[in-house]
Amino acid sequence: MSDVILKVENISKQYRLGLVGTGTLSDDMKKWWYQIRGKENPFLKVGEVNDRSVQGSSDYVWALQDINFEVQRGEVLGIIGKNGAGKSTLLKLLSRITTPTTGVIKTKGRISSLLEVGTGFHPELTGRENIYLNGAILGMTKSEIRSKEEEIIDFSGCDRYIDTPVKRYSSGMRVRLAFAVAAFLEPDILIVDEVLAVGDIEFQKKAIGKMQDISQGHGRTVLFVSHNMSSVESLCTAGMVLNNGRIGFMGSTQDAVNFYITNRKKSTNNYLEFNDKLNDFVEIHSIGVNKTKDDIFSDEDINIEICLTLLKDTDKRVDVATAIYNESDQLITNVGTGMMKDAVVESVKGVKQCINISIKKPQLNEGIYNILLRVIENRANAPKLKIEEIILFHVKKSIGHNKVYSKVKGFLSPEINCNRIQ
Amino acid sequence: MKFDHKEEWLYTISAKRKLININFKEIWRYRDLLVLLVRRDVVTVYKQTVLGPLWYLIQPLFTAITFTLIFNKVANIDTGSIPPFLFNLAGISIWNYFRDCLNSTSDTFKSNAGIFSKVYFPRIIIPISVVISNLLKLGIQLFILLVFYMYYLYAGYDLHPDKLLLFFPVLVILMGLMGLGLGMIISSLVTKYRDLKYLVSFGVQLLMYTSAVMYPMSLISKKLPDFAWIVDYNPLAYIIEGARYMILGEGDFSTNGLLYTAGCTIAIAFLGIVIFNRTERSFVDTI
Numbered sequence: 001m002s003d004v005i006l007k008v009e010n011i012s013k014q015y016r017l018g019l020v021g022t023g024t025l026s027d028d029m030k031k032w033w034y035q036i037r038g039k040e041n042p043f044l045k046v047g048e049v050n051d052r053s054v055q056g057s058s059d060y061v062w063a064l065q066d067i068n069f070e071v072q073r074g075e076v077l078g079i080i081g082k083n084g085a086g087k088s089t090l091l092k093l094l095s096r097i098t099t100p101t102t103g104v105i106k107t108k109g110r111i112s113s114l115l116e117v118g119t120g121f122h123p124e125l126t127g128r129e130n131i132y133l134n135g136a137i138l139g140m141t142k143s144e145i146r147s148k149e150e151e152i153i154d155f156s157g158c159d160r161y162i163d164t165p166v167k168r169y170s171s172g173m174r175v176r177l178a179f180a181v182a183a184f185l186e187p188d189i190l191i192v193d194e195v196l197a198v199g200d201i202e203f204q205k206k207a208i209g210k211m212q213d214i215s216q217g218h219g220r221t222v223l224f225v226s227h228n229m230s231s232v233e234s235l236c237t238a239g240m241v242l243n244n245g246r247i248g249f250m251g252s253t254q255d256a257v258n259f260y261i262t263n264r265k266k267s268t269n270n271y272l273e274f275n276d277k278l279n280d281f282v283e284i285h286s287i288g289v290n291k292t293k294d295d296i297f298s299d300e301d302i303n304i305e306i307c308l309t310l311l312k313d314t315d316k317r318v319d320v321a322t323a324i325y326n327e328s329d330q331l332i333t334n335v336g337t338g339m340m341k342d343a344v345v346e347s348v349k350g351v352k353q354c355i356n357i358s359i360k361k362p363q364l365n366e367g368i369y370n371i372l373l374r375v376i377e378n379r380a381n382a383p384k385l386k387i388e389e390i391i392l393f394h395v396k397k398s399i400g401h402n403k404v405y406s407k408v409k410g411f412l413s414p415e416i417n418c419n420r421i422q
Numbered sequence: 423m424k425f426d427h428k429e430e431w432l433y434t435i436s437a438k439r440k441l442i443n444i445n446f447k448e449i450w451r452y453r454d455l456l457v458l459l460v461r462r463d464v465v466t467v468y469k470q471t472v473l474g475p476l477w478y479l480i481q482p483l484f485t486a487i488t489f490t491l492i493f494n495k496v497a498n499i500d501t502g503s504i505p506p507f508l509f510n511l512a513g514i515s516i517w518n519y520f521r522d523c524l525n526s527t528s529d530t531f532k533s534n535a536g537i538f539s540k541v542y543f544p545r546i547i548i549p550i551s552v553v554i555s556n557l558l559k560l561g562i563q564l565f566i567l568l569v570f571y572m573y574y575l576y577a578g579y580d581l582h583p584d585k586l587l588l589f590f591p592v593l594v595i596l597m598g599l600m601g602l603g604l605g606m607i608i609s610s611l612v613t614k615y616r617d618l619k620y621l622v623s624f625g626v627q628l629l630m631y632t633s634a635v636m637y638p639m640s641l642i643s644k645k646l647p648d649f650a651w652i653v654d655y656n657p658l659a660y661i662i663e664g665a666r667y668m669i670l671g672e673g674d675f676s677t678n679g680l681l682y683t684a685g686c687t688i689a690i691a692f693l694g695i696v697i698f699n700r701t702e703r704s705f706v707d708t709i
Contacts, residue, residue: 015707092706096435096542099703105435113541120537124466133462136455137541 004108005221006071006094006189011103013064013089063089064245067103071189071238074219078226078236078253080260083329085242087225091191094223109188109221112139123167127158127177130166134181148184155210156180157203176203183210190214193225227328229257230409261327264368264392270294272391281384282318282375283309285352289371289393298363298413299398304371307354310347316378318345320355323372332369332411335359338379365413366397444699449544456547456554463555478562482518486511489636499637504581504672505574508567513635515563516597516665519556520658521626523601526552528608528622531705538706545702546695549606553598560594567669582671593665600658600687603694610701614708634659638666638673657683 064086071077081087093100095113120137121130131152135145145152153162156177158169166174192211212235214220226232232239232253239256241249241263249259271288285307290296304322321336335357337344344355373390374383397413433445486507493499494506501509527549531538534548575581612618632652634642639659643650653659660679667675 093435097539098706099435103436106431107434108430108432110432120541122462122466125462129462129465133458136452136458137537137543139452139543140454141451142454142458 003073004070005073006108006111007106008067008069008094009104009106011064011067011090011093011100011105012062013086013093013098014060014101015063016060062245064093064100067247069240069247069250071221071223073108073221075238076216076220076222076224076236078224078232078239078256079242080226080229080232080239080256081242081248082264086245087242088193089245090242091193091223091225095191107189110139111189111191112185112187113191113193121166121174121178124165126165127156127162127169128153130177131181134178138182138185139187140185144186152180152184155183155206172203179203179207183207183214189221189223191223191225229261229327233257261368264327269391270296270393279385281310281312281377283311284373284385284387284390285309287371287373287391289391296393296395297398298366298395299361299415302359302362302364304357304359305354306357306373307352308345308375309352310345310349313349314347314377316347317343318347319343319376319379320345320357321374321376321383322357323374325370325372326411327368330411332364333359333362336374336376338376363412363414364395365408365411366395368392368394444546444695445544449546452543452547455543456551459547459551460555463551464558467558478559479566482511482514482563482566485514489514493636499641501638502672503579504670505579508570508574508581508670509666509672510636511567511570512666512669513662515560515567516593516662517630517633517635517658518563519560519594520597520601520661521630522556522559523553523598524605524608524626525622526556527602527605529612529619530605530609531613531701532609532619535706538702546606546698549602549609549698553602556598557594571669584668584671584675586675587668590665590668593661593668596683596687597658597661599691600661603687603690603692606694606698607690610697610705613701613705629656629658632656632659634662639663640674657686 067090079087079090091113092098094105095111120134122133125133128149131149132142132145136142153159156173156179158173158177161169161173166177169177192214208231212231214222216235224232224236236253239249239251239253240247241256241260243263248263249256270293271286271291273286274284286305287307288305290300290303291305296302306320306322308320310318319336319338321334321338323334324332326332337355337357346353370389370392373385373387375385376383397408398415433448489510490507493510494501499506530545530549530552538545571581608618608622633656634653639653642653660676660683663673664675664680667673
């Protein structure tokens with residue numbers, strides 16, 4: 001017999017946008033008036049699908065809509081989705097921080113999450129005192145904490161400072177200690193948000209390793225949120241894809257990951273044209289990545305071509321920067337005209353210019369990449385224009401590379417040659 | 423065989439509202455947190471300042487001196503056989519406990535938004551821990567009261583605590599519950615409508631003047647019979663008056679008044695829990 005530990009039925013969550021003001025009071029009155037007469041809340045009908053980039057007409061949006069799923073005991077469920085797809089809202093509902101607008105969540109076990117790192121630390125208390133306080137906030141009893149105290153201190157690497165007030169800790173140490181406490185929780189259902197791995201690189205590795213250990217642990221039920229497809233593939237036994245607040249796909253891990261990737265592939269394009277004026281400093285007409293060809297291969301140069309017109313007179317230097325991110329939202333490189341000694345973009349108003357940024361044989365691994373475009377005036381920090389994910393492009397592995405293995409792990413798919421030299 | 427799964431769920435999170443939805447088992451499970459929070463409050467109070475707990479003495483002492491000068495020396499309020507200073511100090515000590523409980527619980531949601539938006543635990547633990555840790559302050563102030571009591575006794579004043587003093591803890595509990603209840607109501611409303619926070623500090627001040635802190639209740643019906651009902655209907659006045667009777671043996675002890683107070687306290691505490699319960703479910707979205 002299947003053993004369902006968590007059951008989510010028809011969960012929806014509506015948020016009200018904008019400021020709290022007198023409008024809130026009148027809406028509240030209206031809601032209350034409807035409630036008295038036994039009618040349905042009128043604002044449940046007006047919500048819109050949560051798409052941040054589109055200007056909506058309603059003040060109410062649905063962050064999650066009609067979510068239904070079940071989790072079996074011992075299952076490791078991977079939850080994937082773009083930023084803003086509703087992952088965090090779902091986690092918030094599951095961990096009881098806020099309640100759904102409609103629907104029911106039923107659970108047979110206690111849910112804790114690894115996302116609340118360092119909440120409730122008091123600067124005047126010592127590290128040891130804070131372990132107890134923080135542990136209790138996260139739901140451990142005193143005796144549970146006492147039995148794990150040594151392990152926690154050991155994992156945090158703060159032995160020497162453990163009886164010093166936390167206010168004298170460096171921010172890194174504080175984070176380590178906080179994570180250590182959270183990592184030794186033993187709830188029935190654990191929510192792990194890998195996106196929030198913290199600290200320096202060494203500790204991040206340790207933290208992710210610990211998260212993975214927990215997820216693989218014996219029969220523990222885990223909800224695992226990550227942008228990293230390879231760790232989802234290796235850890236999870238089932239997968240769920242969220243898309244604009246709805247479940248896009250639910251099924252085996254491999255299918256979920258494929259669904260997510262192909263879904264993104266659909267929106268990849270070598271060349272995009274824009275008609276809208278985005279701001280009053282510069283107008284972007286088009287952007288292309290190797291636009292004359294259909295496919296981009298690992299061993300090719302990448303040529304990013306941006307056509308733009310300055311809309312304002314400026315006597316300062318104008319630069320265009322493109323940052324390339326991979327599927328896991330990790331920065332691959334950030335290059336632009338600002339790296340050249342002389343200005344490339346001419347500082348004249350009203351003339352259409354096309355800029356080509358050429359990256360020589362970056363040997364990117366196969367996958368989907370997106371570009372963050374920035375237009376910068378006078379090399380200042382704050383860009384005049386910034387567009388995230390302006391274009392997504394698909395890099396394919398070159399034929400002739402790495403003849404034996406079909407897939408290489410990591411950022412690069414370099415051309416390699418191995419010889420026996422002795 | 424068929425199992426009915428509905429009975430097995432540990433808990434359910436749903437959009438439906440119940441009038442009152444308190445899981446006492448859960449609160450009991452978090453008792454260690456309550457203890458640790460109280461301990462944190464008590465320990466950190468000492469750690470923060472040079473004078474430390476001395477501040478707890480300075481504030482009531484100076485308030486009592488000011489009240490004595492203004493209300494007794496200038497305005498000639500009669501405190502019977504009790505030295506005015508002691509009369510005021512007793513009233514202020516009790517009143518301060520109520521004021522502190524109300525003040526510190528009334529911004530529960532706002533000042534704990536950081537924790538509340540990241541981790542779940544029964545929210546009510548926080549205001550309860552505050553009310554308990556404020557007992558320390560009350561204890562210190564009662565100790566001062568005792569010191570001056572001894573001094574006046576030594577100086578030859580006729581002071582005799584009533585045997586009802588045994589029930590003093592009941593008054594403290596009523597005072598705490600009242601502060602907790604009002605504080606929870608205010609803290610819940612403040613999450614959405616910040617206007618209320620301006621009302622609180624001002625309202626507490628006004629409330630003090632109608633709670634018989636610096637005058638005996640009998641005096642108000644003698645001098646201001648038209649307004650005596652304000653004090654008569656104020657449940658806090660009976661606690662202050664009752665406490666003074668227990669400690670100093672002067673004034674009126676009204677059993678009916680205290681029963682009325684107990685009724686009000688329970689009603690307010692209940693209302694506070696209901697409203698708090700409603701707010702805690704989704705305040706994260708509005709704060």
